[in-house]
Amino acid sequence: MMRAALLADIGVVRVVDHPTPSPGPDDVILRVDANAICGSDLSAYRGVHSRIRPPTILGHEFAGTVVELGTAVRSVALGMRVAAEPNIACGVCRYCRRGFPNVCVDYLVVGEDISRPGACAEYVKVPASQLYPLPDHVSSAEGALVQPLAIAYHAVDRGRIAADQTVLIFGAGPIGLGAMMIARERGARTIVVDVLPYRLKMATHLGAGLVVDPLHEDLEASIREQTDGYGADVTIEAVGGAQTSTFEDACRLTARQGTVVVVGSFKHDLAPLPIVSFKFRELDIIGSQGHPSTFGPTLALIARGALPAAELITHRLPLDRVADGFALLTDRAEGVMKIVIEP
Numbered sequence: 001m002m003r004a005a006l007l008a009d010i011g012v013v014r015v016v017d018h019p020t021p022s023p024g025p026d027d028v029i030l031r032v033d034a035n036a037i038c039g040s041d042l043s044a045y046r047g048v049h050s051r052i053r054p055p056t057i058l059g060h061e062f063a064g065t066v067v068e069l070g071t072a073v074r075s076v077a078l079g080m081r082v083a084a085e086p087n088i089a090c091g092v093c094r095y096c097r098r099g100f101p102n103v104c105v106d107y108l109v110v111g112e113d114i115s116r117p118g119a120c121a122e123y124v125k126v127p128a129s130q131l132y133p134l135p136d137h138v139s140s141a142e143g144a145l146v147q148p149l150a151i152a153y154h155a156v157d158r159g160r161i162a163a164d165q166t167v168l169i170f171g172a173g174p175i176g177l178g179a180m181m182i183a184r185e186r187g188a189r190t191i192v193v194d195v196l197p198y199r200l201k202m203a204t205h206l207g208a209g210l211v212v213d214p215l216h217e218d219l220e221a222s223i224r225e226q227t228d229g230y231g232a233d234v235t236i237e238a239v240g241g242a243q244t245s246t247f248e249d250a251c252r253l254t255a256r257q258g259t260v261v262v263v264g265s266f267k268h269d270l271a272p273l274p275i276v277s278f279k280f281r282e283l284d285i286i287g288s289q290g291h292p293s294t295f296g297p298t299l300a301l302i303a304r305g306a307l308p309a310a311e312l313i314t315h316r317l318p319l320d321r322v323a324d325g326f327a328l329l330t331d332r333a334e335g336v337m338k339i340v341i342e343p
Contacts, residue, residue: 003343004121005322007054010047013323018057021117021125023070028128030064030084033140035119036313037061037322037339038148039173040265041111042329048242048267052112059118059341060086060111063134063143073128083143084119085130085150085295086110102154102290120322122343132295135303141316141340142302145174145309150291150298152178152238155263156186158288159234163187168223168232168253170246172199172211174312174338175263176238180208185306188234191226193219193249198335206311214249223253231255240264244271256281263288312338319343 004018023029038061044052052058063083066076076082086109089101096104110126111118118124134143152175161167167183169176172194180190184207191210192203200211212222223231235250237260250260251274260283278285291298301307314337317325325339 002122003319004057004117005059005319005341007044007056007058009054011045012054013045013326015320015322018117018121020123023068023073023125025070025072026127026129027070027125028066028073028076028131029068030062030082030119030124030126031067032059032062032064032119032121032124032343033081034064034144035059035062035341035343036144036148037120037325037329037341039175041120042326043265045326046330056112056114057117057121058111059120059124060109061144061147062086062119062124063140063146064119064124066131067123070128076128076131080131081134081140081143082131083134083146083295083299084110084124084126085132085291086118086126086147087290088116088127088130100292102292120319120341122319132299134299138299138303139310141313141342142309143299144340145312145338146295146299146302147291148174149178149182149302149307149309150294151175151263151288153182153294153298154291155179155236155238155261155288156182157294158286159236159259159261161186161188161234165189165233166191166227168235168250169193169238170236170250171238171264172196172203173238176236177203177206177312178307179236179238179263181206181307182301184209185301191223191232196332199337202311202337206308219249220253227255232258234259234261236261237264240266242267244268247271248274251278251283251285254283257283259284259286261286261288313340315339317341
């Protein structure tokens with residue numbers, strides 16, 4: 001048996017004894033060294049996630065040490081420290097065959113269903129093909145952040161962000177800040193919008209060209225002033241949730257022939273679309289899902305210091321304090337950005 005944090009009900013997380021996983025032929029077992037609490041974990045905790053329902057063992061942002069190998073595994077060694085890609089695709093649908101497992105018709109995510117327990121536990125089972133060795137100088141806590149930052153990397157790719165563009169980012173959480181840093185790495189000018197002062201302070205610290213608090217500043221005037229009146233070349237929506245105003249603002253503040261990238265996870269499937277403006281201004285509105293082929297490049301940026309993942313980690317807690325971590329995130333207390341659980 002192992003210890004694991006069970007989401008037993010909405011708003012109820014407790015540490016329980018749970019069967020230790022056994023590997024299938026192509027799997028490995030990791031001793032979990034670090035598991036970051038994700039925004040979607042928090043949504044499940046609050047009962048507003050579109051897919052995750054209790055009971056389940058959460059945790060899909062993680063790194064660990066290989067302690068057991070499946071009988072068919074040859075590419076992984078015992079004792080190897082790795083980050084793990086948690087999205088498990090079918091491998092046979094048309095999208096998997098085309099190299100887009102992120103939109104697989106039958107994919108599942110480690111930690112989103114009790115049938116595939118997550119890494120908010122002492123051990124977790126992962127397909128060996130989805131492991132990325134961590135360089136010695138990259139900590140396991142940083143390795144746990146590869147997953148959310150790889151989502152940000154894919155969003156930047158989807159927006160085709162390039163040098164000298166102006167990129168507007170709604171949401172200064174870990175994914176929004178990751179997108180800001182990756183866009184800046186590509187030579188873009190960045191503007192970050194959020195309503196939490198401590199998040200805007202972090203955005204400034206990490207290199208945002210401008211930060212805007214729409215509760216205390218004129219959002220439209222600020223963006224128009226920074227873009228010669230045109231609007232942003234690319235806007236990334238990284239908020240989501242039950243509201244839709246950030247999507248509407250993103251469409252309004254993007255320049256003609258610009259691109260809106262939606263990476264935030266919304267509670268509802270419908271949002272107002274300014275269809276006349278959308279057609280007249282030739283906007284592109286693009287969805288961004290997951291992290292296809294971006295784990296490797298993201299880890300490379302972290303390893304060379306271009307993507308300072310450690311700067312996003314504000315709290316590190318043992319497994320028996322995981323409920324405290326969810327409380328901090330719910331209350332947005334203590335300047336919380338990213339909480340890493342270290343079983």
